[in-house]
Structure formats: C-alpha cells, structure tokens
Amino acid sequence: MDETVRLMHYDPRWRQEFEQTRSGVLQSCRGWVVDVRHIGSTAVGGMIARPILDVVAAVQDEGDVEQALAESADLIEGLNYLRGETPMWAAETIVLNKPRRGEPTHRVFLTYLDSPFWRSSLAVRDALQSDRSLSLRFEETKVARWRDAGGDPQQYADDKSVFFAHLIEHHL
Template sequence: MDSPVRLMHYDPRWKQEFLQTRSGLLHSCDGWVNEVHHIGSTAVSGMIAQPIVDVIAVVKDDAEREQALAESTVLIEGMFFRRQETPMWAAETIVLEKPRGGEPTHRVFLTYAGSPFYHSSLMIAERLQDDRELSLRFETTKVDRWRQGEGDPARYAADKAVFFAHLIEHSD
C-alpha cells in the first residue's frame, strides 16, 4: 500500500502557496498557459484537507493545443514538478507533482479550456467555495470515509470520486 492519506486542518498559507504557484506557472510557461485555478480542499477556507495545493493550468482549446500541452509540460517539469500517471477521472489532463521530502506538496492538472475535467473541476470548486453547507457535508463525509478506510489512498480516492460524481450529476 502507498503511504496513508494524511489530512490536516486548513492552513491559511495554502492560498499564498497557490498564488506563488500560479505566478510561477504563468511566468514560466511562455504564454502557453493562460489560466490557473486553485481547486481541491486546500482552496476552501476552513476545510480539512490533504496538504497538497491542487491547481488547474489551462491552455487554449485551439489548433495549437497539443503543442501547448507538450511545451507546457516540459516547462512545468523545469519548475521541479514530476509527471505522474493520470487517473481515469482526469483522462484529458497531464498530472505533475512537486514533492518536498518525498510527499507531494503541489499538484498541477494541465488541461485545455473546454475539457470535461476543466468544466467539472471548476464547477465543484465553485460549489464547495460558495455553499458552506455543501462543503461541511463533503468534509464530514471525507473525514468519516478516511477514518473507516484507515487512510488507504485508493479507498479515499474512490470515496471522494463517488461524492463528486453525485455532485456533477445533480449540478443542473
């Protein structure tokens, strides 16, 4: 089994970490990346989260999309990120992580504007940030499932995926 999932109380430094990461991505990617968004639990003020700052880095969905993704990947790797296996739920992304001491501290989902991952991730992030009752329900569910699964990474990811799938289904 991989290392158990670690959760911690909200850290206000996560917002600053995002802003620094956003600035670095926009500056380093030579105009290929034109949007960067903070997603995941670290983007929701007050929420218990894995201490990993998740961001979406976005290239335009145009004729140069494939080149933009390839060029941006190389440039992001130059920022000490390592490419990771892409999970099925993020099929149209390139996933890169920045580890410090082995555990990732930052994760970039590189995708294109208009991708299904782009739309669903931004919708989920907006709903969790704007709806305090929903974010509390998510946090409670996440922590309960984490305890039941004893921090097992696969089970934790699967449990979150069920919550998100339900949220996406009922987003209309």
C-alpha cells in the same frame, strides 16, 4: 504515493502558496498556459484537506493543443515537478506533482481551456465555496471515508470520487 493519507485543518497560507504556484507556472510556460486556478479542498476556506495544493492550468483550445500541452508540461517539469499518473476522472489532463519525501506538496492538472475537467473542477470548487452546508457534508464524508480507508490512498480516492460524481450529477 504509497504513504498514508494525511488530513489537516485549513491553512490560510494555502492561498499564498497558490499565488506563488500560479505565478511560477504562468511565467515558466511562456504564454502556452493562459489561466491557472486553485481547486480542491485547499481552495475552500475552513475545510479539512490533504495538504496538497491542487491547481488546474489551461492552454488555449486553439491550434495544436497537443503541442501546447506537451511544451507546457516540459516547462512545468523545470519547476521541480514530476509527471504523475493521470487518474481516470481526469482523463484529458497531464498531472504534474511536486514531491517532498514521497507525497506531493503541489499538483498541477494541465488541460485545455474549457475542457470537461476544467469546467467540472471549477464548478465543484465554486459549489463548495458558495454553499457552506454542501462543503460541510463533503468534509464529513471525506473524513468518514478517510477513517474507513484507514488512510489508504487508493481507497480514499475511490471513495471520494463517488461523492464528486454525486455532486456533479445532482448539484451542478
């Protein structure tokens, strides 16, 4: 992911892309994955976003979670995903990317049901979906950080993570 960050206006097809991704992950994981949710800016109608469909997929938090995560990750790789680097803010996940000429088009954050990542990613999504003024502030911040970073992926991610930390601390 050394390419320049691209942002684009909301694409209503992202909802259908999510449904297809959700179906594929659930079917391929043969019961290991029990829930798949659309997260990130592509899940917020009308928001400018990176054209990367982010989903969080969860295995049951019972029994051998490590085995469930490993088995599920292997099965998701069979859907043309590659394991990616797990960012510090998603420590309890396995990240899988579906690449297309460099930048991924889809990203699955595989975790266990009700993990801290599961809860926070859904809470952020829900807050942005339900509070238009908050989503507009986030969008303005995101575009400003993108400009300031000159499209640099690492700088953009670092700057955006500050906003998420503030959002989680003060609004959720």
